[in-house]
Amino acid sequence: MNQAFRHALRGLREHTYLAGVGAGVIAAALVLLGAYAMIVGNLEAVVSGWKRDVHVSAYFAPGQSAEVQAAARSELAGRPEVESVEWVTSEQARTWMLERVPEVEAMVKELGEGALPSSLEIALRPAYTSPEGLDAFAASLEQGGRFGDIDYGREWVERSGAFLRTLTILGVALGGILVVAALFLVGNTINLVVYARRDELEILRLVGATDSYILSPFLVEGAIQGVAGGGAAVALLYAVHRLVVARLPEAIPLALGEGGLAFLQPSAIVLLLVTGVAIGVAAAGLAVRRFLSRLA
Amino acid sequence: MIRLYHIGKSYGDRDALRDVSLHVEKGEMVYVTGPSGAGKSTMLKLLYGAERPSTGKMLIAGTDVSKLDSRQLPSLRRNLGVVFQDFKLLPQRTVAENVGMALEVIGAEPDAIRRRVPAVLNIVGLKGREEDKAGVLSGGEKQRVAIARAIVNDPAILLADEPTGNLDGAMAVEVMEILQAINLRGTTVLVATHDVGLMDRFPYRRLRFVDGRLVVGSTLGAARR
Numbered sequence: 404m405n406q407a408f409r410h411a412l413r414g415l416r417e418h419t420y421l422a423g424v425g426a427g428v429i430a431a432a433l434v435l436l437g438a439y440a441m442i443v444g445n446l447e448a449v450v451s452g453w454k455r456d457v458h459v460s461a462y463f464a465p466g467q468s469a470e471v472q473a474a475a476r477s478e479l480a481g482r483p484e485v486e487s488v489e490w491v492t493s494e495q496a497r498t499w500m501l502e503r504v505p506e507v508e509a510m511v512k513e514l515g516e517g518a519l520p521s522s523l524e525i526a527l528r529p530a531y532t533s534p535e536g537l538d539a540f541a542a543s544l545e546q547g548g549r550f551g552d553i554d555y556g557r558e559w560v561e562r563s564g565a566f567l568r569t570l571t572i573l574g575v576a577l578g579g580i581l582v583v584a585a586l587f588l589v590g591n592t593i594n595l596v597v598y599a600r601r602d603e604l605e606i607l608r609l610v611g612a613t614d615s616y617i618l619s620p621f622l623v624e625g626a627i628q629g630v631a632g633g634g635a636a637v638a639l640l641y642a643v644h645r646l647v648v649a650r651l652p653e654a655i656p657l658a659l660g661e662g663g664l665a666f667l668q669p670s671a672i673v674l675l676l677v678t679g680v681a682i683g684v685a686a687a688g689l690a691v692r693r694f695l696s697r698l699a
Numbered sequence: 700m701i702r703l704y705h706i707g708k709s710y711g712d713r714d715a716l717r718d719v720s721l722h723v724e725k726g727e728m729v730y731v732t733g734p735s736g737a738g739k740s741t742m743l744k745l746l747y748g749a750e751r752p753s754t755g756k757m758l759i760a761g762t763d764v765s766k767l768d769s770r771q772l773p774s775l776r777r778n779l780g781v782v783f784q785d786f787k788l789l790p791q792r793t794v795a796e797n798v799g800m801a802l803e804v805i806g807a808e809p810d811a812i813r814r815r816v817p818a819v820l821n822i823v824g825l826k827g828r829e830e831d832k833a834g835v836l837s838g839g840e841k842q843r844v845a846i847a848r849a850i851v852n853d854p855a856i857l858l859a860d861e862p863t864g865n866l867d868g869a870m871a872v873e874v875m876e877i878l879q880a881i882n883l884r885g886t887t888v889l890v891a892t893h894d895v896g897l898m899d900r901f902p903y904r905r906l907r908f909v910d911g912r913l914v915v916g917s918t919l920g921a922a923r924r
């Protein structure tokens with residue numbers, strides 16, 4: 404093992420350029436994978452944020468007393484689908500409105516009570532935010548005649564659900580293509596490395612080296628290249644992330660959740676490095692084995 | 700030491716060797732000779748396990764190596780030294796590293812390697828050249844490094860395929876003298892060559908091949924038929 408390590412370092416020293424190209428290709432593949440993971444991660448966070456924000460506004464029919472409203476509120480709060488209920492009286496709604504759009508004051512005055520009825524703002528538990536779940540919940544509210552209007556942006560929920568599904572399918576497909584492309588690229592590069600060192604392999608075989616003796620330094624080299632490539636990829640992604648974050652707020656005022664545009668999770672970084680090492684080791688192992696099997 | 704019985708080797712429908720039977724005794728030095736394409740290199744390739752015979756049976760030091768699988772190859776190679784016309788050295792490594800490789804692969808300790816390499820370089824007349832890069836040596840010196848690497852494990856057999864093919868007269872003679880000296884120390888030596896001048900100057904038994912057949916030099920009546 405110690406010897407394999409020493410030989411690996413010697414190999415890297417003797418073929419620094421090719422080893423660098425190998426690490427570079429691994430880095431490029433991991434930058435693609437990492438950037439892609441970052442984009443998907445953020446989009447998913449956005450979409451699931453939307454899902455979490457799904458709420459139902461139930462506007463009381465005119466003439467419901469405060470007691471009826473309070474009773475409706477506590478009844479709904481007790482239902483299993485409901486995460487929270489907020490009671491917005493028509494005064495609160497009016498204050499809220501006028502604070503934000505003072506221009507409509509005259510209009511609100513003219514229309515009177517009915518323009519901004521009291522309402523219950525109901526947030527549902529995530530399990531009930533499917534379009535069907537929302538429909539069922541809304542239908543249950545419509546019974547009893549306490550509520551006039553029920554508003555819940557069903558279309559929006561449908562679209563975001565479809566979007567999330569498309570994202571997942573695209574995600575799996577693209578991710579698969581990227582991994583295969585990365586393996587192909589790295590494999591070809593390592594083939595080049597092996598080709599450049601064919602004399603050494605041939606001589607080792609000739610003097611009676613076992614395949615595992617020949618192979619192990621290459622595996623160690625592959626692992627080192629994987630770590631180097633992975634480190635470079637994470638550093639590059641981080642730099643790009645910083646750059647994008649610095650410009651994003653003015654460019655696209657997207658609701659990206661509290662954290663803004665998130666960098667890769669620590670677990671994703673570890674996964675990226677592990678993937679780099681795995682690609683390096685697997686590509687080296689395959690290339691050397693294939694070469695040895697053709698060698699006399 | 701080497702026993703071949705009715706060995707044939709074909710590449711597709713081309714026969715490189717046909718019905719070759721021969722014995723080479725322990726400690727012998729013999730030539731494998733014949734015109735270009737006669738099967739000399741093929742003969743040696745069978746012996747060091749780079750190719751398998753298509754037919755026949757062969758024994759090396761009593762072991763049947765006709766159907767060697769790739770896992771048995773290292774142990775055969777550790778008992779054989781092989782030298783080629785093109786040396787097969789790593790030019791960017793030192794003489795000592797090139798020779799030491801053959802010891803490293805069998806798991807020799809660094810200390811043992813440090814002691815053994817100069818001793819072998821002494822045999823081939825390259826004492827003190829340990830730290831020179833192999834790439835800067837002359838052709839004759841390179842071949843002597845290759846020979847040192849081939850014998851550093853004390854193999855029972857040394858195979859040389861046109862070892863003087865790339866060398867001019869004086870250097871060729873030097874290399875032959877070294878092979879002779881190695882043979883005198885007890886190693887069985889096979890040299891493939893078509894250099895008649897050298898064979899006359901260093902007279903040993905000649906196994907002469909023509910078109911894949913052994914026509915002269917077998918010690919077996921069977922081969923003549």
Ligand SMILES: Nc1ncnc2c1ncn2[C@@H]1O[C@H](COP(=O)(O)OP(=O)(O)OP(=O)(O)O)[C@@H](O)[C@H]1O
Pocket residue numbers: 710713714715733734735736737738739740741742893
């Ligand atoms: N790998 C191979 N595939 C096909 N034919 C081969 C192969 N190796 C050798 N041959 C053929 O086998 C025959 C013997 O070749 P070999 O190399 O043994 O000749 P040789 O006696 O060493 O010749 P030379 O003196 O030119 O080195 C030749 O006709 C050659 O073309």
Ligand SMILES: [Mg+2]
Pocket residue numbers: 739740741860
């Ligand atoms: Mg030949």
